[in-house]
Structures are given as structure tokens and as C-alpha cells.
Amino acid sequence: MFSPGSNPLPAEQENDWIGPAPQVMDALPGPKAEQLVRRDVAITSPSNTREYALVVKRARGSVVEDIDGNRFLDFAAGIAVCATGHCHPKVVEAIQKQAADLIHICGSDFYYPVMVELAEKLGAIAPWAGQDKTRVYFTNSGSETIEAAIKLARHKTGRKRIIAFHGAFHGRTMGSLALTASKFKQKLGFGPLIPMVSHAEYGTLDDIAGNLFTRHFPSEEVAAIFVEPIQGEGGYNIPPKEFLPALRQLCDKHGILMVADEIQSGIGRTGKWWACQHDDVIPDVVCSAKGLASGMPLGALITKESVMNWPPGAQGSTFGGNPVCCAAALATIGLVEGSYMENAVKMGEIVQSRLREMAERHRCMARSRGRGLMIGFDIVRGKNREQNNPDLRNRIIQEAFNRGLLLLPCGETTIRITPPLCINEAQIDVGLKVLDEVLATLGK
Numbered sequence: 001m002f003s004p005g006s007n008p009l010p011a012e013q014e015n016d017w018i019g020p021a022p023q024v025m026d027a028l029p030g031p032k033a034e035q036l037v038r039r040d041v042a043i044t045s046p047s048n049t050r051e052y053a054l055v056v057k058r059a060r061g062s063v064v065e066d067i068d069g070n071r072f073l074d075f076a077a078g079i080a081v082c083a084t085g086h087c088h089p090k091v092v093e094a095i096q097k098q099a100a101d102l103i104h105i106c107g108s109d110f111y112y113p114v115m116v117e118l119a120e121k122l123g124a125i126a127p128w129a130g131q132d133k134t135r136v137y138f139t140n141s142g143s144e145t146i147e148a149a150i151k152l153a154r155h156k157t158g159r160k161r162i163i164a165f166h167g168a169f170h171g172r173t174m175g176s177l178a179l180t181a182s183k184f185k186q187k188l189g190f191g192p193l194i195p196m197v198s199h200a201e202y203g204t205l206d207d208i209a210g211n212l213f214t215r216h217f218p219s220e221e222v223a224a225i226f227v228e229p230i231q232g233e234g235g236y237n238i239p240p241k242e243f244l245p246a247l248r249q250l251c252d253k254h255g256i257l258m259v260a261d262e263i264q265s266g267i268g269r270t271g272k273w274w275a276c277q278h279d280d281v282i283p284d285v286v287c288s289a290k291g292l293a294s295g296m297p298l299g300a301l302i303t304k305e306s307v308m309n310w311p312p313g314a315q316g317s318t319f320g321g322n323p324v325c326c327a328a329a330l331a332t333i334g335l336v337e338g339s340y341m342e343n344a345v346k347m348g349e350i351v352q353s354r355l356r357e358m359a360e361r362h363r364c365m366a367r368s369r370g371r372g373l374m375i376g377f378d379i380v381r382g383k384n385r386e387q388n389n390p391d392l393r394n395r396i397i398q399e400a401f402n403r404g405l406l407l408l409p410c411g412e413t414t415i416r417i418t419p420p421l422c423i424n425e426a427q428i429d430v431g432l433k434v435l436d437e438v439l440a441t442l443g444k
């Protein structure tokens with residue numbers, strides 16, 4: 001049995017009623033998990049990339065229980081999705097209530113209160129709130145939101161070209177995949193993707209101004225520039241402070257729409273509703289999904305009113321803005337607004353200072369960085385920690401799992417820490433102790 005810190009959680013923690021974590025009984029995967037993994041790999045798509053054999057039975061707050069009864073502390077939140085924690089009682093209640101009233105009627109064809117309420121709420125928290133009115137188009141996922149944003153940008157501007165950045169991840173549908181430039185494996189064998197998409201170096205405008213706009217095409221051909229205010233899958237890269245404001249200026253100068261992909265960084269994860277707000281930048285379009293509905297499939301294309309002027313029939317979706325998902329999103333936003341965004345700031349500061357302190361002891365750690373609870377650090381080797389060490393990164397993540405801590409990789413050699421925004425200090429402490437021990441064991 002592996003149980004560090006033996007139950008350090010305060011008894012009143014509303015979100016942890018399945019018990020404290022980590023608590024790993026035996027070698028993983030356990031017998032039931034092993035059997036299910038065997039059934040899964042025999043039938044599901046081999047494209048799934050499972051980091052480790054976690055087979056989940058249920059989860060609450062920041063605690064995940066597998067089908068053998070092992071409990072894990074969740075520093076991954078289903079890829080930064082379970083914003084309010086797993087199965088928050090208020091989110092569950094909202095889902096159950098809505099499901100009993102209305103599950104589907106199609107928001108593209110008819111009206112219902114919960115979709116309007118959510119759109120109004122998103123208008124109230126949009127980066128331009130108070131200055132501009134908002135329009136919202138609802139989707140089912142991040143990729144679909146990006147897809148809709150590409151269509152809207154072309155439709156609105158009458159221009160065809162799109163610029164995205166190296167290291168970007170915007171999704172896997174044919175349009176959003178064309179913008180993705182994170183790992184070539186994600187594109188290999190799928191082309192041709194949509195044409196007239198170009199990539200530039202992230203964090204600087206030199207490539208756009210000095211290369212694309214001089215050697216490849218005039219700026220007047222560009223409909224939109226898509227940017228993650230903090231790159232997610234590409235490695236939790238935070239751009240230099242001047243980057244987003246300069247990009248905003250460039251877009252204004254050339255009549256280009258600035259589209260912020262806040263699918264991973266939005267909904268309070270970084271301690272503000274949107275990561276672009278850390279740099280006081282107001283984009284024209286915000287793409288949201290992931291944390292928006294705490295795990296229910298919902299995306300939102302949120303634009304300044306003037307941008308979304310396509311006519312009836314130009315865009316639509318059968319499931320987009322599903323009532324149950326909208327109810328979950330309203331509950332999520334309420335909770336994030338209530339205390340979780342503030343908690344993300346506090347807990348994020350604790351994590352970052354602990355990581356800095358750990359990096360003094362562990363020579364395999366470098367470049368810890370983050371905002372709120374969107375935090376990453378790199379695993380490296382070499383005298384000056386100058387070489388990436390993805391093999392060790394992967395082994396660290398595996399060993400953390402063996403000891404009951406769920407982590408996810410991103411970029412070439414990064415470990416990300418993206419727990420639910422409700423995580424408490426005791427849980428952060430235990431999780432980082434586990435990480436510390438794993439680094440001490442493997443990182444010598």
C-alpha cells in the first residue's frame with residue numbers, strides 16, 4: 001500500500017467524499033484494470049494515446065478511483081477539462097435537473113432558456129465586456145469551435161489566408177488540423193488539409209512581418225491569425241509579455257481578425273477568465289471548450305457582435321449548445337466565479353514556488369513556468385540542463401502514476417500540472433511530495 005502523508009485532507013472537503021488520495025494497493029494495473037485494458041485495445045481505435053493504464057470507475061473533486069479501488073490524485077483533470085473538479089455536486093445537480101426537463105431540441109432550429117442564459121453569461125465575461133456586445137455560436141468540441149472560427153473569419157473578411165504558429169494545437173478536424181503544428185504525427189497521412197494556412201514562429205512578429213508578409217503574400221489576403229495566449233499541447237509556452245499586444249496591433253493595422261484559442265487556457269484556469277487578459281489584450285474572437293462545461297461536451301465561439309454577421313443557414317449544428325451541456329456550463333461558470341478562479345491563483349503560486357524549490361534539488365528539472373493552474377516544467381539533462389530528456393519525462397509520469405499521481409506530458413519534454421481548479425493546499429502538498437520522491441528516485 002502506498003499512501004504518503006496518510007490522509008492529510010480536511011474532513012469537510014466537499015469534493016473528496018470518495019476518500020483521500022493517493023492510495024495504491026498493489027502493482028498497477030490491478031487485475032480488473034488489466035482485463036479491461038485488454039478488452040479496450042482489442043476493440044477501440046489504435047489511435048488513442050494512453051500514457052498509462054488508468055481505468056476509471058468514478059471520480060470526485062481532485063480524486064480519481066480506478067476499478068480495482070485504487071485512488072489517484074488528479075493533476076491532469078482530463079486534460080484541463082474538469083475545471084470544477086470531477087462531478088461537482090452543483091454541476092451534477094444542474095445536469096440532472098436539465099436532463100429531466102429537456103435533453104435536446106436543437107439550438108440551431110429552436111429556442112430554449114438555458115442556451116440564451118449561457119450566451120448572455122459568456123457575453124458578460126468576454127474580454128471586451130463593457131466595451132462591445134457579444135455573439136455566441138455553440139459547438140460540441142474544441143476542434144469544431146476552431147473550424148467554425150475559420151469559416152467565420154473567411155466569411156466575415158472575404159479573405160482566404162489564415163496564420164497560426166509553430167507549436168500550436170488547434171484540433172484534429174481537417175480545418176483545425178491545418179492550423180495545428182505541434183507534432184507531425186498528428187498530420188501524417190491526412191493531407192491535403194485546407195489550403196492557404198501558414199505558420200509563423202511563436203512569441204515574435206518577425207516571422208510574420210519579415211517573412212510571410214514580404215516573401216509569401218500581402219497582408220490583405222489574411223483573414224485571421226489564430227493564437228493560443230499560452231501554448232498548450234505545444235509545451236505550455238508563455239510568450240514574451242510584448243507578443244500579444246504587438247500581435248493585436250498588427251491585426252488592427254492590416255484588418256486581420258485576432259482569434260484567441262482559449263480552449264485550454266480559458267474559463268479561469270490561469271486565474272483570469274481568459275489568458276489573453278494577463279497581457280491586457282482584447283481579441284476579436286475567443287474559442288472556448290474543455291473546461292467550459294466541466295467535462296460535458298460543449299464549445300463556444302465567442303465574438304464581438306460586429307464579427308459574427310453570417311446569415312441564417314450559413315452555419316449550424318445538431319448538438320451544439322445542447323441544453324444539458326449549457327446547464328453544466330452555467331453551473332461551472334458560477335463556481336469558477338464564486339471561488340475557484342481565485343483558488344487557481346493561490347494554488348498556482350504555491351505550486352510554482354514549490355517547483356522552483358524542487359528544481360534546486362533535482363538537476364533534471366528546468367524552466368518551470370505557468371499562470372494560475374496552467375503550469376509546466378521541463379525534464380532535462382546535461383551539466384547546464386541544456387538537453388531535453390523526453391524518455392525520463394515519460395518514465396517520471398509513469399512512476400508518478402504507479403504512486404497514485406496523475407500527470408500528463410505536453411510538448412517535447414514538458415510535464416504539465418493542470419489540476420481541477422478546486423484543488424486544495426493539502427492535496428497540492430501531497431501531490432508534489434509524490435512528484436518529489438519520483439524525481440529523487442528516477443532523476444539522479
Ligand code: PMP
Binds near residue numbers: 232264290
Ligand atoms: N485548441 C486547444 C488549445 C486545445 O488544447 C485543444 C485540445 N487539446 C483543441 C483546440 C481541440 O479540442 P478538442 O479535442 O475538444 O477538439
